[in-house]
Amino acid sequence: MTYRLGIDVGGTNTDAVILDEQLHVVTSTKVHTTTDIETGIYTSMKAVLNQTKIDPAEVTAAMLGTTQCTNAIVERKQLANVGVIRLGYPASLSIVPYTAWPADMISVLSGKYKIVHGGFEYNGEPITPLDLEELAGVLDDWQGQVESIAIVGIFSAIRPEQEEKVAEIIRQKYGTDFPISMSAAIGSIGLIERENATILNAALNKVMQRTANGFQNALANEGLVNAQAYFCQNDGTLMSVDYAKKYPILTIGSGPTNSIRGAAYLAQVQDTIVLDIGGTTSDVGVLSKGFPRESAVAVRVGGIRTNFRMPDINSIGVGGGSIVRQDKAGRITVGPDSVGYQIEDKALVFGGDTITATDIAVRLGYAEVGDVTLVQHLSEAFARQAGEKIAEMLAEAIDQMKTSRDDVQLVLVGGGAIIAPSTLKGVRKIIKNEQGPVANAIGATIAQIGSDFEKIYSYEQVDRAQALTDAKAQASTRAVTAGADTASLNLVEVDETPLAYAPGQTTKVRVKVVGELAQRGKVVTATSKQ
Template sequence: MSMSFFRIGVDVGGTNTDAAILDVTAADSPGRGVLASHKAPTTVDITSGIEAAIRAVLTKSGVNQRRVLSVTVGTTHFINALVEADARRLDRVAVVRLCGPFTRQIPPFSDFPVGLRRILDGGAYYLDGGFEIDGREILPLNPTQIQSVTRDIVASGVSSVALVGVFSPLDHQGLQEETCRKLMLQETPGLRIVCSRDIGPTGLLERENATILNASILRTGAQVTGGFKRAMVRLSLSCPLYLSQNDGTLIDADTAARFPIKTFASGPTNSLTGAAFLAGIDRKTQNDAAVVDSDEEDSAVPQVLVVDIGGTTTDVCALLPSGFPRQAPGFVEVGGVRTAFSMPEVVSIGLGGGSKVKLCDQLSDGVMVGPESVGHRIQEEARVFGGSTVTATDIMVALGKAQLGDVEIVRDIPQATVARAHQKIKQSLEGVIERMRVSSAPVHVLLVGGGSLLVAENLRGVDKCIRPIHEGAANAVGAAIAKVSGEVDSIEIPAGRDEKTIVDAARQSAIEAAVAKGARRDDAKIAEITKTPLQYVDNGAMRIQVRAVGSLAIPESLPSRSMESLVVDGKADREQEEEDEPGGEVGLPDAQEPTVRPCLNIDLDSYYPDVRGGVWYVSEADLEMISTGCGILGTGGGGPTHHEFLKSLHALRTSRPGKLRIISPKVLRDNDIVSFGSWYGSPSVINERIAGGNEIIEGIEAVNKIRGNKSFNALLLDEVGGGNGLSIFPPAVHFDVPVVDGDSMGRAYPTMYHSTFSVYGHSLAPCVLSDARGNISVVMKTDTPARLERILRTTAIELGLGCAVCAKPLAGSVIKEYAVPNTISQAWFLGKAVHLARRKKTSHVDAIFAEAAGTLLYDGKIVDVQRYIEGGYTMGTVIIAPADDGEVDSSPGRSRFGASAPPRDRRRMRIPFQNEYLYAALSADGSEAGQEVVCTVPDLISILGQDGEPIGSQDLRYGLQVDVIALPAHPLWKSAAGLKVGGPEGFGLSMPFVGVSESFTESRSVIDVFNVG
């Protein structure tokens, strides 16, 4: 007879603390080894509730406690401290950047909510150090500098430090951050120091933010995990204690105390993985495919979606074949702070068992279900329980699809209303399920939650619907079965090796990392592989990210761990946890204080920009509106706007009033000198090795010195599209010169020679590249504009793929003739339109077309994205399929488009891109065969998300609901010379130019519209 071993899982929710105990040797039994479960009220101190729940399952199961192998706890305590901005549980944090001359243009805490920043900001320090993307050191560490800064931090009264090195996640040995940490601890042993490479991937600002948040709750983390250990002692459990992480894997309690941020989203993940385990999904799919590769798909393996229907919302998450939830792409906001760490990707809709059912004449079917809900008061307010509110639950009871409450009470609901409401519920569920599909493979739905009675029949697009056993204990079971993970994240240069050799080595390294953390070697499998080619490099470099997972190994003998190993500070029998320190307030921002979302603080309907005497004095709200508009004009390229918005916001706030100003090109004198400056390189570098702030400034100074210009009169954007649409604002503040309302592209384009000045015969040379270290490279003259681009690109690689480019200054007469005018104004009007539509919940597409002539080309869902690197550019194609009726939110005021809605075309749209979107075509299957091209460059093709926010080509992914719009390009691009460079021919496409039907109308000028004197 085999010996049984047990694991205990605990999930601490806002209302209840759930516990479950499993026999791990009986996981293949019909009951999946669940011996007992229990719900206890969540207590203020958390620990006593956990203790009560564990004691209950031990009593119910009657197991031998010496055979309990582990206890795993999932808790929301840490994230609550941040969301509530509770100063009693948070500490000030000093940020130490290992960056050399870089990153100063966006200081730490730049995009923190004001109240939270007031609590946490413990100062910023910039030290020598950091790496280039190819592994070269920016600068070696300076021990004397580190010791001096450490003394300054201690003298300021701060004891928590976020240590952030440029490209530290790619520092395989962790040499710089770890060495710096050791030097700081030698100087002051009591410091709490968090290294950013232990927290998140590349993307400096988001990783740094997460590191700051982690450092701020280290004291609370130690207190909470210490309390858990004391509860273990009181329960006479000597087994290891773990906490569950956001990605469904686990870490030991001591590690969790060092990295509490990794447990923030463990609650939802526990529910998802627990439900999948209870339904036996792991046995049905894990053996078929263990890898989800970014460019490989096995359509034979069913995709599993967990649909959790509660009283108010329905949450849907896709499970990977590994059994773990698909992780959200990009950044995640925690307490209003952009961070970069793993969180499950969950889509929620306002539909649950308590959703209110209302008649609504504005809808074609006359019925609205949700998003309003009676919530936890369903047993008092729903009709079947004697209340007066018709809910989704009442509809299901009236249909005879659910047996609860008093069916007689709901018989008076008109049958037509019942039928339409039921259809609306069904369509909403089918729509959200369709949104979360990741391929054309069959869909299996795992149905959980108290509102799951809303599903009483087959759902369109769903092959199988599964309701698991022990559903109420799914979250605790998820904690109990959590696995161990090992990760590898590296930049690899082939150097003669083939890709398979490189990937196989990374796979093995990830497995070894998991085994080292306690995973069973025979169970350790690869859960995820992502391969990302790097832009603008010619050595084939790629980023490899691999994650391996495995079950905790069962020891060959019973644990011999002593109870003393769980004693914390010699206080094993202490009955109460440490109290939060007295004093301190919840950090709510004052209404008058600045925020990183200025538009939220103004009445957009009545807002007027400050324009006096023909000069536009830019405000913080103006910057935010311009940022959104630049994204639309980016046509998929130009880079994200968020960092450039923060740089401009910082420049505005730290300068005297009136220094950031815009003038019309009409007021330029013919002999005025106008300079240029923008960013050049790879977004992967620019978003990690953030600018020092001197690059564009020194480039402008250098090119003017070469030209013999002792001064200049104004600055002009190279491109208004994307992040470069704001890049000139900080230099304008520095030089105290105005920015001309216009640019040389009217959009974003991938090369320097995609400039109207270059097109019409004005050389961009001499042209300067400059970086934060003071390196300046000059191209004095080239025989062709294309050769200038190639020389610049070669130099940019040497400079680390992130630098400033400053072309030859031009005379005012040239600017007035060949610049695209009023494009900053256009960005402002577009941005304001989107923000206003978002606030009023009206059509953002109609709002855009009220400001700029354009066409809605398509609306639908992204069903395929292909990317590759060619000639240093990110190339690829996105395929968009028509949205189904159930996927479109048609509630009043929520339509993404109104009058702009085109006839529904059931063909698919194909959009190739070279950084920017090149053309849009329709065909039956999204292929080139038989395609009808409906728009090409130079007209502007933009893809917008459901909130009107533009989606860059780097952010395209399967499942996004999008609108594709097109705006006509400026006439400067419609000449033979313009089309040769900026049209299809300029991108090697053998097709004629196809423009949108609307004729170009020059954007209104903010200066002309709002000038008061």
């Protein structure tokens, strides 16, 4: 018998589950997220192993969904000194790298950049050729001053070879292990947003190195010597540790997607809306053909506008630990501040002195948590008003994610799901599962390896079928690199977007490929029923 271990780190709780070969939940646990995060991971891991008494050597795969990279950007901590090389002189001098970035972030990353000769037109014609002597001078100047380099070429989505040549030169100069991020593999069309995403990816190198090493060391210390480690991506799939070290930015936003995938697995549905209520926030996402719907607009990460793939999530400041207040005029507010992981110290039902959304749920009879007698002094009218406010906020968040005015089916998960009423405006059916509180960890554990590829093709120069075949091959190669089993690869999405401003039937093609984990022993699929 072999097992999978999945851990997901949230703002309030860190959840862990163990699944067997048929992907049935063997056990699960929920512990408070700690300030240093790692302690919460170790605690949850030990808890599920102790509960099952299984041989740690029988765990063959371990998955981690973590907020480490997100926190590093938001807190401006543990980031690498980045040098930015933009291939686009003289065409892109009017807007330089780091334009519109927060000043404190520029300072943390060093703010070093150089716009050198290179780049391409939209039709693939070079703007100017690379100047290798110019590039060598930049690298000489930066020697010992940068810890990572971001390479960004104009229209590298069409032709990435200049970026690849610059990367080759950097490795010759700085060593084969020097961290390099190439924009053609990270962002979409749009120079500045793609550049921003590439810079952030480069900045996260040290964070991911430490996180990956810590995770692998923890597995080894607990005797999980046969467990292959994976990180969760923000599209609901997994990637190997080595792949995560190259593309740490892909972990940003993985928490909500884990919940969406876990909810889909528990409810056995492919298309639905998912509401994940945690201790601090509620996240609403859309499940489309078994995977989270991706955002179609540029997303800000830590105040920085980017265009790399991100899940389409609507987050509001309502959770189980949200603080409930009533002002002098009688108006009731819920959140956005929360007691977070201190809920068992501060909520009324646990003997604290702060009214939380959980206290309201207990007072209204939605759930039995803590000591019910400790909230009996709250008037029924007050509790009812607060409950209506919570329901109103949740319904509005769901409504914003709809694609039609019809009532929708909703899968409700998360440790804070007890604060939701049994009915919500605009929702025709609410699906729950007893494992819903740890849906995020389940989503991490049952996920497949995935990768996508995006490129601009001219259908007048390249036959459409040939272009799609090429895109699928490129995505498949990335998926295998990320840890997928070659024989199990499956094309799950093809998106073609004609570019009206470009001649020659120019089309942006994006494909997504997923596959099962390529691990020792048999390949376990993620389609077994709970």
